Amino acid sequence: MSAPHPVTVSLDTLASLAKRRGFVYPGSEIYGGLANTWDFGPLGAELKRNIKQAWWEFFIQRREDMVGLDGGILLHPRVWEASGHVAEFNDPLIDCRNCKSRFRADTFVEERLGISAEGLSVEELTRLIEEYQPACPVCGQRNWTPVRRFNLMFKTFIGPVEEQSAQVYLRPETAQAIFVNFKQVLQSSRQKIPFGIGQIGKAFRNEITPGNFIFRLLEFEQMEIEYFIRPESWEAAFEHWLAEMGQFFARIGLRAERLRLREHSPHELSHYSKRTVDYEYLFPFGWKELAGLAYRTDYDLRRHQEYSGEDLSYFDQERNERFIPHVIEPTMGVERLFLALLVDAYDEEPAVDVNGKPYTRVVLRFHPRIAPYKAAVLPLMRKPELVEKARAVAALLRNHFMIEYDETQSIGRRYRRQDEIGTPYCITIDYQTLDDDTVTIRDRDTMAQDRVAISALPHVLAERLGYGA
Structure with missing residues (x-):
C-alpha cells in the first residue's frame, strides 16, 4: 500500500501533523513544556502498540528458538559496573565558558565544522575545536572548555537517604536484564543453544543534545534480542539476523530505497562488540541509524560471571562440553522506527474536491499492519x-x-x-x-x-x- 514516489517532507511538517492529529504531543506543554520530552497521543499510542506487536510476532512468536522477558528498569548497581557502562558509557561533552551552554562535541564538530567525527578521541576533538575556534551558536563567543567524557546514565536513589550506598541507575539499555536472567531462563524454558531472549522496554539516557523531534530521546523504548550461540557459529548467525531485520522492515512497509547498511569501523566499535552493522534510514536530516546488529562475543556473560561469582556457562550434552555462550544482538528503538514510518508513509498529491476546487491531498500510506x-x-x-x-x-x-x-x-x-x-x-x-x-x-x-x-x-x-x- 505504499506510494511509488514519496515526497520529501520536513521534520517541522511531520511534527505539526503529529501534534494536530494526535500522534505526538510536546511533553508537559500546559506548563511551558519540558525540553526533549514527548507524549504519544491516541494515534501515537496505537502506532507504537502496532510496531511492538509486529516486532513481537515476527521475532518471538513465530520462532521456536525464541522466548520473551520483561526485565526491571532498576537493577543492582553492580550490573552496570560489570557491563562496562559505569566506565565506558560516555559521550564527549564541551561547554561554552561564556554562556555555559553544553554540546555533544562530536555532533558539534560535524555540524559546525563539517568534519566527520566518527570515532575521534577526546583529544582529537579538543584539537579540532582549538584549531578552528567555532562560534557558540547561543552567544557567539569562541571560548570553549576542553572536551571531556560525560556518563549518560541517569542516577537515582533507593530509600529516603541520598547517599552513595543507595545509588542506582535507570537502565540505559534493556539487554542487561537478559544477561543477568540467562541462567534462570535457560532452566525454566528448557531451551538449547542456539536460542534467543527478546524483550521490549523503557530505557533512559541523559543525552547531551537530544533532538530532531523524536529521533533522540531521554526516555525511549527498545526492542532487543540477545541470541546465544556457540562461538564458532557467530558469522553465520550474524548474517542470518541481518537478513531477518531486513525482512521485518519489509513486513511493516519500509521502503528499501530509504534503507542502507553501514559497517562500523574498528575504532567505532562499542567496548563489547567485535562487529556491528547498522541499518540506516534516510530521515529528513540525512542518513542516520535506525537499528543495529552487534556481535557481543561472550563479553556480557563472562563479565557477569566474574562480578557475581555465579556460573553462567552452558553445558552442551551432545558434545559433552561446557562454555560461555557468545551473543548476537539485534536491537531497534520503537520511537526511532515510529519516526521512520511517519517519514516513509507521508505523501502529498494534487486532488479536486466535490465542488471542483483543487487541494493538496495529504496521505499517510502506512502498511495496514501498523496503521493506527x-x-x-x-x-x-x-x-x-x-x-x-x-x-x-x-x-x-x-x-x-x-x-x-x-x-x-x-x-x-x-x-x-x-x-x-x-x-x-x-x-x-x-x-x-x-x-x-x-x-x-x-x-x-x-x-x-x-x-x-x-x-x-x-x-x-x-x-x-x-x-x-
Whole structure:
C-alpha cells in the first residue's frame, strides 16, 4: 500500500501533523513544556502498540528458538559496573565558558565544522575545536572548555537517604536484564543453544543534545534480542539476523530505497562488540541509524560471571562440553522506527474536491499492519437512521479491529482526515445501506470504492488488511 514516489517532507511538517492529529504531543506543554520530552497521543499510542506487536510476532512468536522477558528498569548497581557502562558509557561533552551552554562535541564538530567525527578521541576533538575556534551558536563567543567524557546514565536513589550506598541507575539499555536472567531462563524454558531472549522496554539516557523531534530521546523504548550461540557459529548467525531485520522492515512497509547498511569501523566499535552493522534510514536530516546488529562475543556473560561469582556457562550434552555462550544482538528503538514510518508513509498529491476546487491531498500510506486505525465507519450524513446503522456497524467491527467512528463535517472532509492519519479503509453507510444492508468501502491509496454486505464485512476487511499473512 505504499506510494511509488514519496515526497520529501520536513521534520517541522511531520511534527505539526503529529501534534494536530494526535500522534505526538510536546511533553508537559500546559506548563511551558519540558525540553526533549514527548507524549504519544491516541494515534501515537496505537502506532507504537502496532510496531511492538509486529516486532513481537515476527521475532518471538513465530520462532521456536525464541522466548520473551520483561526485565526491571532498576537493577543492582553492580550490573552496570560489570557491563562496562559505569566506565565506558560516555559521550564527549564541551561547554561554552561564556554562556555555559553544553554540546555533544562530536555532533558539534560535524555540524559546525563539517568534519566527520566518527570515532575521534577526546583529544582529537579538543584539537579540532582549538584549531578552528567555532562560534557558540547561543552567544557567539569562541571560548570553549576542553572536551571531556560525560556518563549518560541517569542516577537515582533507593530509600529516603541520598547517599552513595543507595545509588542506582535507570537502565540505559534493556539487554542487561537478559544477561543477568540467562541462567534462570535457560532452566525454566528448557531451551538449547542456539536460542534467543527478546524483550521490549523503557530505557533512559541523559543525552547531551537530544533532538530532531523524536529521533533522540531521554526516555525511549527498545526492542532487543540477545541470541546465544556457540562461538564458532557467530558469522553465520550474524548474517542470518541481518537478513531477518531486513525482512521485518519489509513486513511493516519500509521502503528499501530509504534503507542502507553501514559497517562500523574498528575504532567505532562499542567496548563489547567485535562487529556491528547498522541499518540506516534516510530521515529528513540525512542518513542516520535506525537499528543495529552487534556481535557481543561472550563479553556480557563472562563479565557477569566474574562480578557475581555465579556460573553462567552452558553445558552442551551432545558434545559433552561446557562454555560461555557468545551473543548476537539485534536491537531497534520503537520511537526511532515510529519516526521512520511517519517519514516513509507521508505523501502529498494534487486532488479536486466535490465542488471542483483543487487541494493538496495529504496521505499517510502506512502498511495496514501498523496503521493506527484499520478502518473508519462514516454515516453519509448526520441523519438519525444513518447514524443508528453506522454505530451498529462500528460495534460489529470493534470486535475484530481498531476502528474509528466519525459523523462530523462533510463526508469529503472526513475522508481527507482519515487519509491524513493513515486509515486504510473508510466504510460509508448511506441510504442504500438501509435498503440492502450493504456498505461502501473506500481504499485509502486508490480511492476506489465498492459495495460489500455488512455480514461479510469483518471477513472482507481481514482479507484486505492481510490478517494472517
